Amino acid sequence: MKEKGILFVLSGPSGVGKGTVRKALFEQDTELKYSISMTTRPIREGEQEGVDYFYRTREQFENMIDENKMLEYAEYVGNYYGTPKAYVEEMLDKGHDVFLEIEVQGAMQVKQNFPHGVFIFLIPPSLEELKNRIIDRGTESEHLISSRLDEAKNEIEMMEAYDYVVVNDDVDHAVRKVQSIVQSEHCKRERIAKQYKQLLEVDER
Amino acid sequence: MKEKGILFVLSGPSGVGKGTVRKALFEQDTELKYSISMTTRPIREGEQEGVDYFYRTREQFENMIDENKMLEYAEYVGNYYGTPKAYVEEMLDKGHDVFLEIEVQGAMQVKQNFPHGVFIFLIPPSLEELKNRIIDRGTESEHLISSRLDEAKNEIEMMEAYDYVVVNDDVDHAVRKVQSIVQSEHCKRERIAKQYKQLLEVDER
Numbered sequence: 001m002k003e004k005g006i007l008f009v010l011s012g013p014s015g016v017g018k019g020t021v022r023k024a025l026f027e028q029d030t031e032l033k034y035s036i037s038m039t040t041r042p043i044r045e046g047e048q049e050g051v052d053y054f055y056r057t058r059e060q061f062e063n064m065i066d067e068n069k070m071l072e073y074a075e076y077v078g079n080y081y082g083t084p085k086a087y088v089e090e091m092l093d094k095g096h097d098v099f100l101e102i103e104v105q106g107a108m109q110v111k112q113n114f115p116h117g118v119f120i121f122l123i124p125p126s127l128e129e130l131k132n133r134i135i136d137r138g139t140e141s142e143h144l145i146s147s148r149l150d151e152a153k154n155e156i157e158m159m160e161a162y163d164y165v166v167v168n169d170d171v172d173h174a175v176r177k178v179q180s181i182v183q184s185e186h187c188k189r190e191r192i193a194k195q196y197k198q199l200l201e202v203d204e205r
Numbered sequence: 206m207k208e209k210g211i212l213f214v215l216s217g218p219s220g221v222g223k224g225t226v227r228k229a230l231f232e233q234d235t236e237l238k239y240s241i242s243m244t245t246r247p248i249r250e251g252e253q254e255g256v257d258y259f260y261r262t263r264e265q266f267e268n269m270i271d272e273n274k275m276l277e278y279a280e281y282v283g284n285y286y287g288t289p290k291a292y293v294e295e296m297l298d299k300g301h302d303v304f305l306e307i308e309v310q311g312a313m314q315v316k317q318n319f320p321h322g323v324f325i326f327l328i329p330p331s332l333e334e335l336k337n338r339i340i341d342r343g344t345e346s347e348h349l350i351s352s353r354l355d356e357a358k359n360e361i362e363m364m365e366a367y368d369y370v371v372v373n374d375d376v377d378h379a380v381r382k383v384q385s386i387v388q389s390e391h392c393k394r395e396r397i398a399k400q401y402k403q404l405l406e407v408d409e410r
Contacts, residue, residue: 159401183385
């Protein structure tokens with residue numbers, strides 16, 4: 001009878017500040033369960049197993065892939081990074097919301113397994129600035145605008161698969177928006193009405 | 206090029222506390238524009254024209270209806286209550302969010318004219334309590350539950366036309382949820398991506 005938790009996925013172009021927003025969010029919010037990533041890269045000074053990452057050998061990681069135990073994974077500069085399935089599924093089944101902060105390729109893999117997850121795309125303030133420049137056109141050089149356009153088009157294409165877009169103009173603003181998304185998703189009629197209907201059907205038997 | 210505002214409609218069963226939540230919301234939030242209702246009921250002591258209501262004669266109100274100038278209206282205990290179209294449309298066109306707090310029949314009229322509005326259904330804590338009672342069945346009398354069931358079914362049916370459901374267990378909680386809904390709706394990818402696409406198309410000409 002317990003309602004399942006919601007899977008929230010924060011992603012965005014590299015360098016947008018996903019990690020910073022995620023850290024600031026978890027300094028404030030304790031209801032969400034953060035799914036720690038697994039990696040084959042060596043542990044760095046100051047990092048902790050099970051806090052920053054789960055550190056595994058290449059062989060161990062590849063076994064997890066073969067056994068279909070990874071929700072998503074990718075290889076960067078010779079190392080694997082990914083999200084183990086077990087923790088995410090266990091927390092969701094227990095009714096906890098799970099939060100992932102991952103790269104765009106990984107997010108698209110997660111979407112295939114969890115189409116009902118909530119996908120948040122973080123965009124750089126430069127995209128917002130570009131918009132403002134276009135609105136105020138004439139005050140800025142056309143050249144400056146067009147040199148940013150290809151990049152922007154790429155970012156806007158990536159956006160398409162997401163439910164929400166948050167501008168990372170300021171970490172606190174971005175965190176507050178993510179918190180609002182989490183709270184309002186719990187108020188979605190589909191989720192709530194479904195739960196009530198199940199309850200009433202049970203009672204009618 | 207300016208983005209239109211979003212229309213938010215707060216409604217729910219009578220007696221649920223819509224007015225209390227709306228007042229508490231407007232004590233905190235100034236970005237939203239509250240659309241003041243029009244009525245034919247006499248002004249009461251302490252009330253002000255254009256603050257609590259726009260007070261009109263029956264003839265004036267009926268003329269507005271005939272001229273299709275009402276977004277929604279209904280008659281209660283011999284008096285008309287309704288929302289004039291002009292203010293809502295003007296504010297939305299200027300890019301402001303507009304907030305309506307109206308009865309369920311009115312909300313359904315608004316939905317016909319503004320299908321893209323955001324409809325929030327406020328439910329009484331008794332519905333939430335009923336849910337908890339059913340979950341903890343055995344600890345409560347079956348009779349107590351079933352006596353609330355017909356009413357609950359009616360409320361759940363009304364819910365269907367809404368985007369969000371907020372439990373009015375506590376005014377502050379309910380206000381925070383409404384604020385989250387307002388903020389997260391502005392982060393919806395459809396709205397944001399559309400805006401960027403329009404900008405980039407303009408630039409490509």
